[in-house]
Amino acid sequence: MRLVLREAREAAGYTQLDVAEQMEWSLSKVIRIENGDVTIAPNDLRPLLNYLNVKDRAQVADLLATAKIARTRQRQAWYQKPEFREYLTDGLRRLIEYETEATSMHSYSLFHIPALLQIPSYSKALIEKWRDEISEEQRHFRLEARRIRREAVLQRIGSLRMTALLDESVFMRAEGGPGIFADQLEEILRLEEQRLVSIRMFPFSADAALSYNAGFDILFLGSEEEESDAGDKVNAVMYRETGTTDEIVEDKAVTTRHFARYRKLWEAALNEDETVDFVRKRIRELR
Template sequence: MPVGDSPTVARRRVRLALREAREHADLTQAQVAEEMEWSLSKVIRIENGDVSISPNDLKPLLTYLGIRDKLTVAALVADARIARTRQRAAWFHTPEFRENLTDATRKLIEYENEAAQMRSYSVYYIPGPLQTPDYAKALMTRFEDELSSDQTQRRIEARQLRRESVLARAESGQMRILVMLDESVLRRTIGGAAAFAQQLRELRHLIENGAITMRMVPFSLDAAVTNNASFDLLSLGEGEVLYRETGLGDEMIEDRETIAKHRARYDKVWDEVADEATTRAFIDRQIRILENPQ
């Protein structure tokens, strides 16, 4: 068990081991619940990472799932104890945010606080943690038919809190952020010319101070990473997680095969797109056009 693991990382390691062991044993969650005399919802919440499992519950479950190696059992029990360590309540778990953010978004925020690296790809808009307040507000108003005013406000607040946390970690060297944007993202004037110009200046500032490394997928390149989804690929202490978003919903994915495909595709296209200097020059041109319209 790595020294300094957080409850987030330890809980993830336990729940993935349990899920993989259950699937390897060809058992359903309902069968596990029946054998352990638990509710089905408890099994689902443990495997989803919504709750931590106690060491006393974990030991008989490991036996049932066929995990009997003493070193493996000891490591997982130690992880379970770390996972249940009390932490100061995170802002995204407070009622006002829990009720207005999706489960996948809350998990993303939790993992962002632990990730050593984030690869972000967007085909629609500037990634959440890089958005200025005006840009975020303008973007959220596009969903006014789907979101209540309270949901909209909480999500705008969440964007800014995420931004503060992610950029603080990036600027201190705790996290490396790679950003790949479709050219359309750097042309789409969300919020109007003034707000979008401010957003582009903020991107340029983040590039200049080393908080992010950014490359653009130009229209001339016939090699999109994905056809219809934006995603964030986060590297944790062990393994990676994938947050994927479309215009209709979002999801957190931890399937190794799916993650590996996204990672391979991202890395391949990253080497084919416009480099950092070309991307920055494009941003500068867009700022000049917005500030001096003909």
């Protein structure tokens, strides 16, 4: 929804301030709607679409229906409850919303097992390292959010395709100690062997340039094949974080460049069977 509204505004040549003045809204309201921080009421959407010259009846009807569903979903969404809103970043809440709509998700990590593949004990071991910077309440709700996200995403496997590309250092860094990390690797094996996720390891010996962008997740909202023919339309978004910030990136050029890099590294990595063999050997070492 918000991507469609932003594209329509840009196609019409209007700024966010133009929209705010025309609709008699605050500029912050327009920004929050386009950022996905708030939904838009159908009664507000009708005049906005008219102003943006969106006149196709079928498209208008679809957008109005989507707005109604989004308003209901946002009121009911677990991550919009006060306790979660207080402790989850804006970027993470937007990521969770995209996870409910994504058709495919690709995770690249240099340091840790991706969040949606983590077992609770591994997640706790990671977040406890930040206890001097993150309060106990925040750690609790972030761990709970990660658990809920994981369950929701794994239930969608079939309609959702997931891949994960992990640097060899991820498998060598025994977060939580040998026992916990071995359990985490057992879970990686389960996910791969049940075809829930396709996982490849990028080995130290690989003859390819390693990405220096740290970790990122790319989520497609439609067919990946459509991305190259989508013009300026955004068909994918990227989530990335550092130790202090996180963000959702919706710029098509940026997401396209990162996904091209992901695919290049994916082809240079060990295949799934070779990765499974490595993980089994690593588990034996840890046990």
